[in-house]
Amino acid sequence: MNPHMVSTVVLVVHWVVIVILSIRVVMRRPPVGVAMAWLVVVFSVPFAGAAVYLLFGEKRLGRSRAVRIQSGVPRLTRWQASLGAQAVTVPLPIGPPGEPLRRHAERLQGFPALPGNETLLLSDFESVFDHMIRDIGAAEQTVHLCFYIWEEKGRTGEIVDALTRAAQRGVQCRAIADALGSKTFLKGLQAGRLRRAGVDLRAAWPTGLARALATRTDLRNHRKIAVIDGRVAYTGSQNLVDPRFFKQKAGVGEWVDAMVRIKGPAAASLDGVFLFDWSVETGATFEPPTVWTASGSAMPGGSVVQVVPSGPDLQAESIHQVLLKAIYGAECELVMTTPYFVPDDALLTALTTAALCGVAVTLIIPARNDSLLVRHASAAHFDDLMSAGVRIALFNGGLLHTKSLTIDGAVSVFGSVNLDMRSFWLDSEISLLVYDRDFTGRLRDLQERYLRDSERLDPDVWNSRPSRRRFVDNACRLLGPLL
Incomplete structure (x- = not known):
């Protein structure tokens, strides 16, 4: 085959790939800006642009994961409906921003706004760790953790100590750490210690060359959730990292985070999100928390809180x-x-x-x-x-x-x-x-x-x-x- 014919074949294949992928992008109907950006990548970088699109351009969940999600959603929806007995049923007394927002969020994701929650805003990592370690230490039935990044250094060792002690006294401890964000931790000594103590630790969205062919590798679990006994919960921006040691070479200073500690009915909603994630990662049947016992009693005059999960496994937008x-x-x-x-x-x-x-x-x-x-x-x-x-x-x-x-x-x-x-x-x-x-x-x-x-x-x-x-x-x- 002479060089001219080779170049012709390459050019033809190049344009065939561009046409096929362009049609694919258009028919999948992503946001216009996203679609245009991917078309630029595919057109401007021969072959490599197409490869990048195939790896990162579509929300490929993987067939088995998609099946687990589809099987769990009906049970999740029924459980969300059962929360209606505790939901806010009258207009919120806080003015125009609240009521339309509450209705919109409930129709999108199914979680109602639940009254009677005690909310504590924790504005520094020391107070976050202090409260979480204390609550894990007082756990009687379950401890559920889901975090994007989990690292070994600093005060995170105290979380490991608290989990180990809880598991050893018979508390069911389950934890999810993102496979990419917590890659080093999941292979480290502390993770091994947790598993030996009886903590069921799983990686979210496992990665690897074989998985990359079926699943988009940059879809991650970015949630930060901790729920103790279904009654006390934490969420916010704080990963299980000690900012005095985390990414110190990045030259941006210590990371500044905040979390909220919730005691009351909304803790059960967060627990439901965790348990749905757990069912997807492990293949177990989704078993939601019991509405009345797991959520605890509502606090008179407490905050009205509505949980809104989002992601490719639910309603992404x-x-x-x-x-x-x-x-x-x-x-x-x-x-x-x-x-x-x-x-x-x-x-x-x-x-x-x-x-x-x-x-x-x-x-x-x-x-x-x-x-x-x-x-x-x-x-x-x-x-x-x-x-x-x-x-x-x-x-x-x-x-x-x-x-x-x-x-x-x-x-x-x-x-x-x-x-x-x-x-x-x-x-x-x-x-x-x-x-x-x-x-x-x-x-x-x-x-x-x-x-x-x-x-x-x-x-x-x-x-x-x-x-x-x-x-x-x-x-x-x-x-x-x-x-």
């Missing part, structure tokens, strides 16, 4: 819709914190519209980020936001990892979700909607603490940055749908 509904429902003020801000057009439009309508919109993000691409892609949106009146604050006290949104001082969105496409569409996430002015006030105070350690971005100074920086920011913005 649910948290995206919930956030848009929350933003459009604001009348006076929106304050949000996130480590990774790479909005799509819908979210960007919602934020600028709110600001132009007179809502005081504040975005607090880290001054230094551990992802260079995210840093530039995020910066590309600052011009539009500040032009609309959004206040942007750069946090200087480390890598601000808390994910929070407060609306009109009445409603909070709090959990593991970043304001980027990965959290919206790909990763398994957990969020809480808290309809309570007292809790929202405490979260708002924490946001103010972050603001005091931040520098407000000056629009005039920002607009005078070098042209080469503008170009890099805008070029990275094009990759935003893929980040």
